[in-house]
Structure formats: structure tokens, C-alpha cells
Amino acid sequence: MIDPSVQPAADLLTIAMSRPATLGPGRLVCVDGPAGSGKTTLATALAEMTEAPVIHMDDLYAGWDGLGDGIAQLETILLPLVEGAPGSYRRYDWHRGGFAETVMVPPCPLLVVEGVGSGAAAYDSFCTALAWVDAPVELRRSRGIARDGDTFAPHWDAWAGAEAEHFAENLTAARADVVVQT
Template sequence: MPQPDQPRADRPDRIGNAAADLLTITMSRPASLGPGRVICVDGPAGSGKTTVADAVAGLSGSPVIHMDDLYAGWDGIAEGIAQFETILTPLVEGAAGSYRRYDWHRGEFAETVLVPPAPLLVIEGVGSGAAAYSDLRTALAWVDAPPQVRRARGIERDGDTFAPRWDEWAIAETDLFAREMTAARADIVVLTDD
């Protein structure tokens, strides 16, 4: 639920407006990754995080890292968040960061992906708003929708791959968000309920 001092984007053009508002908030703050900044777009599965992140990237020309590439499989949210150490810490020093991309078809980590320094980096996905990295994050967006809407989107997007794992994933992300108080720490809340 949005806090009173958080902008709430809930108009029909809310994604574009939210992206613009998020960029305004971000650019009004000091750089947090050496000379660069990072926006994290967090929220439950199927909420529209990728859509919001893509809108920000479209307005800013920024690269986007997807947490789906960082998780160590269906039980790997913590391992995905841990990869922030090799992504963000080098960027603070002006060096390239990196992460191991998870290959979901093979069920193992694949190649190492370099993340060069950039004026703005966008990271989207469950856990991207991890409190342990708050000092490196410039801005945080929370994206949400009703559970039935999110589930329908997730199953439509990923089909049979995600359907048997939906409930298990939902429990893991709910536990993470409660522990991290992610929504309460967000700079902007985006509701994508239609």
C-alpha cells in the first residue's frame, strides 16, 4: 500500500507517467554507483515490473538487468540477490560489474555477463529492492496488481513452465517482501490492475 508521501501512478497512462516520475526522482538524487545511478523495480510475479523497467529504459536509453537471469532456479532468489555484490560493488569504483546468467533450460549457471559503468542502470525483478543494497540504490519502484491478475499474466507469459511453481514462488516472494519491507521503502508505487 502506498505511503502518503509516495507518488501513486494509477491513471490509464500510468506506466509512462510512472517511468517519467521515477526518472525525475532518480536524477534529483546524487549518484550512488560512482558516477552512475541505479533504479530497482521490485514487486510480485506478474505485476508488470518488466513493463515499467522497459518504459524507464525507453525514456533514458539505460541498460536493464533482469533478476530472472540472476536466480539460481526456482529456489534461488537469495542467490540472485547475492549477485548484486559482483554487479554493483565494482560499479562504485568505476569498473565493470558482472553476473553469472542462469540458464533455465539447462538448470545451471551459464556465461558471465559484463555490466559496464553507465550513467543509469535499471534492475527489475523480485528481490531487486533488497535492503542490503539500499546504500547503492538511487530509487526504488514497487509494482503491484491483484493476485488473480498477476497469476493470469504469469501463466499467460510462461505457460506450463510457471504454472506448477506459482504457489511455491508466491510464498517465497511474500516472505521476502515481508522481511525486507520492500513496498514500504519504495519511492513510487505503480498499480497495474487492469
């Protein structure tokens, strides 16, 4: 069976490579959408095609209430890359409940950032191509719970509210170059 994420990944790559670089000499592809929609699957397919590094927004959030902090942390990655210097971020350790090590992000030809908020409008000038990935709410919820177990269940409603507010403010789906329904 052919992986259904391959064609959207190829489309996204074609769009990104047809546009000028936005991160110094590199390009940024953002894969955004609500929790459990299939963003990681699409980002992985793109990375496998290109060997591009993938940054997961889950590593940037400051816990279950940290969506805004995670989005803000994109600045420490993207601004240096625009200048041709390595970016960095502090990785959140979900088991410990706090930030852990600093992760360096060297300049590269293509960088993929996936996760809720990766396509925030504040960083439009850095984004070369944006994908919006979505799925029905119940499917997304079941995927999220299956992936993260019962640790996500008590936080689902609050997280869904925070992401919905963010998406409404940023008009993320309307700004997307590629829309994928899973």
C-alpha cells in the same frame, strides 16, 4: 492509447536524477514487486526514455528456488560499479537448468534492475530510486502463466511464498519512492 507505464517511469526518472549518484558516477533504479505485477513493463518504459541498460533478476536467480542466490549475486554487479569498474553476473539458463555465461555490466549513467528482490534492503546504499509494482493476485498469476506457460504453474505457490517472505523481511513496498498498481 498512451502507455500507462510512461508516467510512473517519468516520475521514477525525476526522482533518480534529483538524487546524488550511488554507483560511482551512475545511478541505480530498482523496480521490484511480486511476479506478474508489471515490473518489466515499467523498466522497459524507463529504459526507452533513457537508453539505460536493464538487468532482469530472472537472469540472476538459481532456478525456482534461487531467489536468495539471485539477490546475493547483485553484489557482483553493484560493488565494482561503485568503484567505477565493470560489474558482472552469471546468467541462469532456465532451459538448461544451470548457469551459463558471465555477463559484464560496464559503468553507466543509469542502470535499471528489475525483478523480485531487486530492491533488497541489503543494497539500499546503492539504490538511487525504488519502484514497487503490484497487482491483484489472480491478475498476476494469469500474467505469469501467460508469459511463462505451464512451466511456471507448478512453481507459482512456492515462488509466491518465497517472494512474500522476502518482501515482509525487507519492507520493500514501504521503502518505495514510487508505487504503481497495475
